[in-house]
Amino acid sequence: GDSVTQTEGxxxxxxxxxxxxxxxxxxxxxxxxxLFWYVRYxxxxxxxxxxxxxxxxxxxxxxxxxxxNKEATSFHLQKASVQESDSAVYYCALSxxxxxxxxxxxxxxxxxxxxxP
Amino acid sequence: DMKVTQMPRxxxxxxxxxxxxxxxxxxxxxxMYWYRQDPGLGLQLIxxxxxxxxxxxxxxxxxxxxSRKKREHFSLILDSAKxxxxxxxxxxxxxxxxxxxxxxxxxRLLVL
Numbered sequence: 694g695d696s697v698t699q700t701e702g703x704x705x706x707x708x709x710x711x712x713x714x715x716x717x718x719x720x721x722x723x724x725x726x727x728l729f730w731y732v733r734y735x736x737x738x739x740x741x742x743x744x745x746x747x748x749x750x751x752x753x754x755x756x757x758x759x760x761x762n763k764e765a766t767s768f769h770l771q772k773a774s775v776q777e778s779d780s781a782v783y784y785c786a787l788s789x790x791x792x793x794x795x796x797x798x799x800x801x802x803x804x805x806x807x808x809x810p
Numbered sequence: 811d812m813k814v815t816q817m818p819r820x821x822x823x824x825x826x827x828x829x830x831x832x833x834x835x836x837x838x839x840x841x842m843y844w845y846r847q848d849p850g851l852g853l854q855l856i857x858x859x860x861x862x863x864x865x866x867x868x869x870x871x872x873x874x875x876x877s878r879k880k881r882e883h884f885s886l887i888l889d890s891a892k893x894x895x896x897x898x899x900x901x902x903x904x905x906x907x908x909x910x911x912x913x914x915x916x917x918r919l920l921v922l
Binding site: 698727729731736737738739740741744784796797798799800801802803808 | 850885902910912916
């Protein structure tokens with residue numbers, strides 16, 4: 694089946710430094726999955742951060758970027774300069790068989806980001 | 811205001827009791843979902859509902875059932891809760907066959 698592997702556990706970075714959360718995927722369908730980053734802020738539900746449906750394209754939102762790399766099957770999330778408000782749990786996800794009516798998302802385990810105090 | 815709501819937000823039950831988790835959405839989304847998330851694991855899909863009275867099992871349906879009598883409401887029912895059903899439960903919704911999902915804030919369930 695499909696799977697998503699992302700940076701495990703927790704990542705801590707100093708304010709204004711760069712952040713990268715790695716994500717690699719395995720999709721069993723023929724073709725290209727849609728790729729997502731969701732974010733969950735404390736006390737809230739998951740919300741879509743960015744989505745990319747075309748290999749080679751980059752998605753961006755709130756200063757975060759992720760590039761769909763089909764060759765490496767990767768979709769790493771990056772931000773050049775983090776701040777306190779970015780503290781959250783980040784989830785990489787894929788949707789296999791897009792456009793076929795299959796709504797299922799496969800999620801990674803989540804990566805918690807917080808600033809070094 | 812596009813929103814998915816969940817009630818209750820926190821719940822403590824004893825083993826063997828029945829549990830009802832409620833989810834609502836105000837976007838007229840056809841498709842709704844129930845997930846659970848346990849420490850160290852990603853979200854696991856319990857059930858999908860494609861519309862009123864049109865429900866399908868997800869990856870871990872055992873021990874759960876669902877009810878969808880109105881498009882805007884989707885309930886998750888645990889008949890005779892077990893301690894291993896202690897978890898955080900998330901509800902989500904999406905347009906038809908679109909894969910972007912909108913999530914509720916979650917319900918933290920503790921089964922003693």
